[in-house]
Amino acid sequence: MRRELSLPLFWRVCLINGAVFALGTLVLVLSPATVSERTLWSEIVVLAIGLAVIFTLNGLLLRSILQPLDHLTGAMAAIDLRQPGRRLDETAAGPATPLVAGFNAMLERLEAESTTSTTRALHAQEAERQRIAQELHDEVGQSLTAVLLGLKQAVDAAPPEVAAELEQVRETTRTSLEEVRRISQRLRPGVLADLGLLNSLSSLASDLTARTAIPVTRGFLPGLPALAPEAELVVYRVAQEALTNVARHAHADNVELGLTRRGNILTLRVADDGVGGADATAGAGIQGMQERARMGGGRLQVRSRRGGGTEVLLDLPIDEATP
């Protein structure tokens, strides 16, 4: 931080006012001007001119100090924590430099804190989802399976008039079991823990094709290093959200899903040939992806492709030391 001329603002204003008054007093003392006992019109004019000069001089000097403050107010209003990294220019702030520096430092702290709390919230959310998914799957799902198997026995042994009714109960149980499985799958993709990242991404692609009949071209670079579970989850959730957006908004005929690596940067790319026009700042979906990317120390870009369509790029640093 620069230390030159770091007088507090209050003293600067005092000094400027004092200097201007001193100047006025000096002029009065040194000039031959006098004020008669009964003030003459000509004297009033001179006094008024003197006063105007002092007023203007004072105004000009104070303006140089206070105008940067007005700029600062405007800039503060425009700051958006969702788009971090914006700072005010310290060099152009003039006398307001300490204030700008203080504001920038505060922004830094706020951004760090917001990232930490978002990360914590996302972690908590994932943990909670996992717990619910697990319980749905292990408890409710298994019990329903047991009921289904028991009903099969009952149907086989029952007299025909009861059997038809039992058959209906059995179909209802089957539907509920399917429902439980779907919910649990959506809450927490077990596929990630069981089959690894690439198979999970592949599974997302199959799901999209099954739901919307949009073909997905997969392009996974072989020999990718094993990632930390958190990083895998970031990649998976971003891909999931991006593909959901494609299904909802893009009206695409083709989607490309790729995972590649350049140096220590892993890149996930989801590109479609749909209508495009995604706004990187709007929408909870894109914001969610951005938060996830930040959580993994990465960067997310959403941009329109030339000739239509949208491209989502996630760059994530790979930490080789922790496989």
Added chain:
Amino acid sequence: MTVRILLADDHALVRGGLRRILDAEADLTVVAEAADGAEAVDLARATRPDLAILDISMPRMTGLQAAREITRRVPAVRTLMLSMHDNEQYFFSALQAGACGYVLKSVADEDLVAACRAAMRDESFLYAGVAGTLVRDFLDRMRRGERISRAVLTEREEEVVKLIAEGHTSRQIATQLVISHKTVDHHRANILTKLGMRDRTELTRYAIRAGLIEP
């Protein structure tokens, strides 16, 4: 000859239900029960059953890991995966791990017995969803004019192929065509053989080529 079966599922109620269904069949009998994957591997080595039915998500060792172990240590034991996941990647991963069939829990009451018998014939049992995907893909490739040995299907089999492609279960197909469940299973097996999707090796090779799973 009765088929000796090892049953592994961490949920006792489910195990009981499965056991009753299997024991009700004259040619199937459960000889051992395990509550987790590691126990399943131990029991498979100790009792040498003909068939091991493994739940895909079990504590201590998942069904996939257990299938891999059993295939490696006691290759004579055939394995069948039991799963909640209606998902191709799980299906193909199970085949990769050495399982010869994959039964969805939500249709286990209907498919399990047929799957056991298919496994004993060394055929892969495909559940309705994945059979649908595979057959659809096959029809697509045929339409695009890819050179595939155009299998000669009977008229009935053509009908069944259409319904499989639409994702219907065997039971739904049976109701629709007014034939028995057994006949549908018979048609299905014939069709998959003719389309070259009968056994584990063929299916796994196909899945890797189509980019559905990692080799």
